Structures are given as C-alpha cells and as structure tokens.
Amino acid sequence: MSSAALPSLLDDLASLFRPDQLVTDPDVMESLAHDDAEWAPWVLPAVVVRAGSAADVQAVVRAAIRHGVPVVPRGSGTGLSGGANAVAGSIVIDLSRMNEIKIIDPTERLAVVGPGVINDDLRAAVAEQGLWYPPDPASSPWSSIGGNVATNAGGVCCVKYGVTRDYVLALEVVTGRGEIVRIGTQTAKGVAGYDLTSLLVGSEGTLGIVTEITVRLRRARPVEHTVVGYFDSITDAGLAVTRLAESGVVPSALELVDRKCLEAVDAWKNMGLSADANVILLGRTDAPGQAGAQEASAMVAAFEAGGATWSAQTDDPAEGDALFAARRLSYPALERLGPVLTEDICLPLRQVPAMLARIEAIAAEHETTIANIAHVGDGNLHPLLITPIGDEAARQRAQAAFADIIAGCLELGGTVTGEHGVGLLKLDGLAAELDPVVQRMQADVKAALDPYGILNPGKAIVSVPPRD
Template sequence: MNQHDRTEQDRPEQVEHQDRTAERLLGALGRVLRSEQIVADPAVMSGLAHDDAEWAPWQLPVAVVRVESTADVQAVVQVAIEHRAPVVPRGSGTGLSGGANAITGAIVIDLSKMTKIKMIDPVERFAVVQPGVINDDLRAACAEHGLWYPPDPASSPWSSIGGNVATNAGGVCCVKYGVTGDYVLGLEIVTGRGEVARIGKRTAKGVAGYDLTSLLVGSEGTLGIVTEITLRLRWQRPAEHTVVGYFDSITDAGVAVTKIAEAGLTPSALELVDRQCLEAVDAWKNMGLSADADVILLARCDAPDDAGAVEAAGVAAAFDAGGATWSAATDDQEEGDALFAARRLAYPALERLGPVLTEDICLPLRQVPAMLARIQQIAVDHETTIANIAHVGDGNLHPLLITPIGDEPARVRAQAAFADIIAGCLELGGTVTGEHGVGVLKLNGLASELSPVVQRMQADVKAALDPYRILNPGKAIAPVDNPEGDT
C-alpha cells in the first residue's frame, strides 16, 4: 500500500519546505556519490521503496542510492546525519515484514550491488562477504571448497546475506543446524554516528566485551548498516534420506511433529505443506502432488553412513504414529530435491492467486497441533482463505492469508485474521516472528509480547547506537515514549 508523501491535506508551505529539503539533500548526495548512483525518478523509486510485505505502509523517499562500497555507505550516512534524514537499508527486497519500507524524507540505501565474496578460508572455515551476495551464490561458492553454509530460507535463490543478517533468517535446515545468527562471526558496520566499526571475531572462541555482533543480527538496520559479514562454515554433510508423509488433516500432521520430538529425533529438515499450497504448485508447475494428500510432511535425515537410514525409518514411524495415511523414505537425492523444490515454490505459487499476507509465528513444539487447529478456525471465523506452510520441525508456522485482487472487504477480514493469529500464538506461549523480522507489520504484536520494561531497554539501546534517530526509524522495536537523552 503506497501512502504518498503528499496528500490533499498538505499545506502549500509544507510542500515548499519538503521540496527545499529534498533539493538540499540531493545536492549533498551529489557531492559524495556519482550521479548514476542516485535515483530520484519516482517511477523507479516506487519499485525500490518497499519489500514484499503485503499491505505494509510505505512512502516515496527523497532518493535511492546504489552504493558500491563501505565508503559509499559511510558518506551517505554522514550526509543523512547532517540533514537529519532517515536512512533505510535495502538488500534484495524479498522481506515479508516491511523492514525495508521507505518513509517520507528518507534515503534508501540499496546494497544490492555489493556482491563480492571476498574470502573463503577452508582451513579456518569461514567466508567474508559483502551484504548483497545472494544466499544460493554463497552456498555454491562454498561447495567448490567442500564447505557448506547452512542457513537456507525459502527465498535463498533471491535473498541477500545482508537481508538474512538483518532479520536473523532461518530456513529449511534450521531445525538441526540453526539460523543465520549462529553463523555470523563478525560484521563491518557503519554506525549511527557515521563511523565504520568492525565487531566480532574470526576465532573459534572469544568473549572480549559485549557481544555486539549478536545484538546487530536481527536488528533490521536500526542499530547500524552492515557492509561486510564474516560467516562460519561447515564441511559438506553426507547424502540425505528424504521421508514423506501424507495426512488427512493438518492437526494430525502437527501430532506427528510432536511424535518425532518425543522419539528424540532431529531431522535436518521437517516441513509442512497443506493442500492449498500443493494445488497452487500443481496448477503452476504440474507436479501432481495434490492428488493423494490434504497435508504433506517432508523430512530429511543426514546422519552419516547407515545411521541416516535408521533415522529416516524412525521419522517414518513417527509419521505413522501421528496418523499418516501413507509414508515412505528414499535415499534418491534427485527425488528428494524435487519434493523440497515444491515446498520452496509454494509461496510464489500462491502469490499468483492474489495478494498474500504472510504470518511468521513460532511456538513450542507441543503447541503446534493446537495452533494449527486455531488457524483453521480463524479462517472460518473471518471467511478468509488461509494456506499453511511451515518449518514445522522448530515450530515456525507460516499461515498465508490469500485475498482476491481488489477485494477490500476481504483485505479487512484478512488483517483481522492476521491479528487473531498473533493473539492466539502469544496465548500459547509463542512469539510473533521466527525469522521474517518485526518490520512494521508486527509492531502491535511485539508490543503485546514484550513487557514495558523490555520495551524500554530496547529503546535505550536504540537511542545509544542511533543518537540522531536516522537508522530505519519506526521498524523492529515497539514504539515507546522518547528515551531520555534522545537528540
């Protein structure tokens, strides 16, 4: 939803002031960047002023700047400080919470051209990359050295490492191997004071001072702008076994997930895809997956040698104990890859049907069946189509609320359903976001989740690291009264 920065209520003097401010800001940017790096055409900026979050508000910025180096970013931040202009960092624009959405008077810093993989060290097992590097490109480069970078969000063919760091993205493998933050050893950042700082380490251990690296990971550009990332790598893992289970109901599939946990099994991936997602993928790619199941669970097991087959058999048994109508395991990598490709295609396939509002709740595993049942009831209560995909192995559910194009009443109902899902998740001990970030879509949910004391602590951290209040304002933390000492 584009909220234009000029409305009928704008007074002429306000418009004139905005124009003068924009003119001065553009002039200052022109003195530190090449002209071809600065985009001020509204038609072009409109495609770069927001991410993929449906119905998250955004406005046209003053400019989008296509930075190519840390020095560029520093120069832009220093201009922003001088003119007290907000800066909004942007990677590939694949976010789903509005974290990269521009506001009036802002400079959008487009980091997508910073795509160098500076180093892959196979001895120390780390990589040094710029923030615009695409996730799958890094994984391919690591594979040439027999190494592996585990975090693999569904958007891995398109999302950037910088964006993954900004939201602490997870993915299919995170149930066993963890999320982005588990692999970030260090960062180079431009601070809210316009300085360049290196934080973190390249050693296996290190506890010198506060862990500023972990603080920056997941902060959505509100505490500093990341210009370089040092990432921990692993050796390539053994070939995987894939396990498939068909279920007649989504709650049965949820029960099967708890059976896996009760059996002490940790598959390397455990994903849920419901019939609506399967039908959308079939209609698009003709994969024939929706013929025999209302819900599919997909698991992978990568224990070495014969242990992988034993683990896969245990997962299949847990599927059966949860009520699977059919289950099977295979060590055919190509067949398994095809099934997981269908999982990754679910979101873009559903987008072809109409606007999709995406949830990102995460719950304790024992609460997954109850939450899935609640989602079904919420869909009925609000007359809203809700499809379900999930990194269900770690309780991270992605209900997808689908509305017909241009149907305003359906949009209103979907947004009410969105709020009810968040409320239900919190009631069951969950969190409003597992990996997409708060952005602007989850601010109300965040305020419900965090106590006032914790909200104040976060605001104090923000005020300390962003003293001029320019770094992606209005995102990631619940709004509170201005902390003392704000300038």
C-alpha cells in the first residue's frame, strides 16, 4: 500500500470502529504482526483491528476489498509456521476478544465457541459437565480454538482420538467476498453437498475467516495409566514405537523427549530427568478397568523389546502429569538457549526409526544442535534446531538442515507438516510434496473462495502461474 493510500484506509476504518479497536502504534503492532515461527518473514501491517464480532470481521473484509489490501487473521500468535505473519500494507484482524463460550450442550455433546477461546479454557469448562474436548496441542494453555482450526492442530491425544478436524462440526465464516455464512451441521451425520467445513479446517485463513466454531465433545475419560521408558539412543526408542504398533495397542498418548530437551528442562525447572536417560518415551492408556492395566503392561513389554534400559508404569495421575510436564516444557525450555527453528514432519510409523537416524546424521553434517520431541505414536516428529543468538553462520547451517530434514521425510513417504500448517516456512517443502496438478487444484479453490486475493495471501498453498 502506498503512503498516499494509507490515510484513506484509516479514515474508512475509523468510521466503522471505536478508537480502542484500531491499533496504529508501531510498537503495539509489532507484537501482533507475527507468530512464534523463527525466521519467518513479516512486516508491520498498515493497521490492526481488534474484532469483537462477526460483523466486525465482515466490515474489515469489505473495507479491504474496497481498498485492495490484504487481510491477515490472528488468534493468540502461538503458531510455528508464519501463518499469522503480516504482509506489506495488510490489515491484521486480532480475534482474541471473540472469546465467548456460547453453548455447552451435554445432550448433543457439543460446544459453540468464539475463535478467541483458549484451548485449555474450553477443556476446563466442558470438564465441569463431565465432558472432554480431545485436541490438545502443546500450546493448549495459550493457543486459541480459532488458531487450532486454522492449522488443524493435533497434540498429545491425537494418536488415539484424532485432530481438530475430527471435532469441528460447523463454522461461521466471513468469506473472501465479505459475506457471513454458516457451514456444516450440529447433527451427528450430514452429507448435504461438499464438506466445506473440513475444507476450511487447516486452510490458515486463506479461504475464509472463522468467527464461530461448533465442536464435538466426548464423555470424560477414565483415569489414565502412564508408562515411561528410558533408552540409550533415539533409534532404540523409535524401534520401541514400531514394536508397540505391531502389538496392536493404541495408546492414548505416546511421546518422545530426547536428552537435549531433558537437560534444558532440568536446567530450567530442576526436574532431574536427564540423569538416567538419553531418550524418554512417555506412553498412556485410558482403556477402562483391567484393560488399562493390560495395555500398560503391553507398552512396557514393547519398550523393553525396543531396548529400554528401564521402564515402569503408574496409575497415579500426579506422577503421570509430572512426567508429561517435561514434554510440554521442552519447547519453552529450549527457547531459553537461543532461536529455535521447529520442524513438523509426519511419517508412517515403520519409517520413524529411519527418520530419527537421519535427523542425527543431518545434525552432524550441518554442525547444528537438534533436539527432538515428538508425538511419536502417530509419526509426527518435531526436530528443534537451536542456534546461538546472533550467529549468522549457525542460522544458515540450521536452515540447510531444515531443508534436508524435509527432503529426507518426503523420501521416506512422509509429509512436510502434521499439525503446524504450511504458513511461510513450509512452502518449498509443499511444492516438493504435491503433484503440480494438485497444486493447480488448490489454487483453483483459493481463487474461487477468495476472488480478490486478499485473505492471508502467500500462505498455505503454492503459487502457480495463471492459466493461459
């Protein structure tokens, strides 16, 4: 946007919104102009609008159409792919004020919420009525349901219970034409036309801006059994994952945390986990009654078959939660050491040991520190590339390692992102993964639903040349 055009846009928005809803202070805008993705490009937007309703979002989109400027929706900013990063001349729509839990219906087992509702707040609210909302990304204390929908977030429980898309029944959306529409149903079944709801989930705000979400709930679960296994090597832990898959047991959680993560957590929280293990596997089962104990024993056996140096199980919730706290603390603990570039690859379970070995080799080749955490039960690996602050050579090596990890993942039949989304960081990987015909199909969908090209441009899909 030219400097001459900016006053016209600001005047238009000032006629539509209260002063407290418009942000033009550069310091405040800077905090709202990007997510947590390391090294993903961003610029200051032209303005930030703090939306309080679907009508507010509609007014912004219609203003953006009039002025020909991009719109970038933002939730809590906890994303790790650059999907919420502002582009030149854009309007950032801050949806965090749209945080009302509107309905919790125990009979239909659903909830209706605004996009700014925090994941853990929803989980706590439905738990009071004996219900459970399963998707639980590691950022659940801070991430919003709208952001979870944008990236189709997963988390610890998704190995057994699925990802966000599996729980979204209906959406209210502002379209790229500035219309407010409702898609999906609140019924258990529904095949009336194309499944636009599922299409919007994971689209990172490029096909519409979500202003209300209806989510499916489950009954509260039995108390979980927790299993822990210590391993000398990351490949041994990967083998144990394969052995568990072969056993037929589907855990309610299966997480991997390596020594670099454990040492970072210990240095921060003094939990003492790094003293005896190079790699830890954390498993859980929520099967009821005696079946839970049997599944926990089967997990222990699989860990031992994979080469565990020590393993144990507990049905004490406090002990189990303490162990899983190390998993959730790993990323913020590593951030204390320097910039962290986060991978999000996902592979077939049989390829997990091979990919973990490749990551170790890539780290050595590029002289880059790579820590590993993973939702390893469903093959979703999160190599974390750590660089010293201000070390440009280390940054370049880390980015080269990042590209090699993606290439290795694709070679082994994986995908470039399991739950963080493509955003900006995975565009090259997406181009390598998708057939050119599929890239064109996605571009056609984008053009149909965003005819003015204003919705979060440059994110989530590969740019393809226009047809002749």
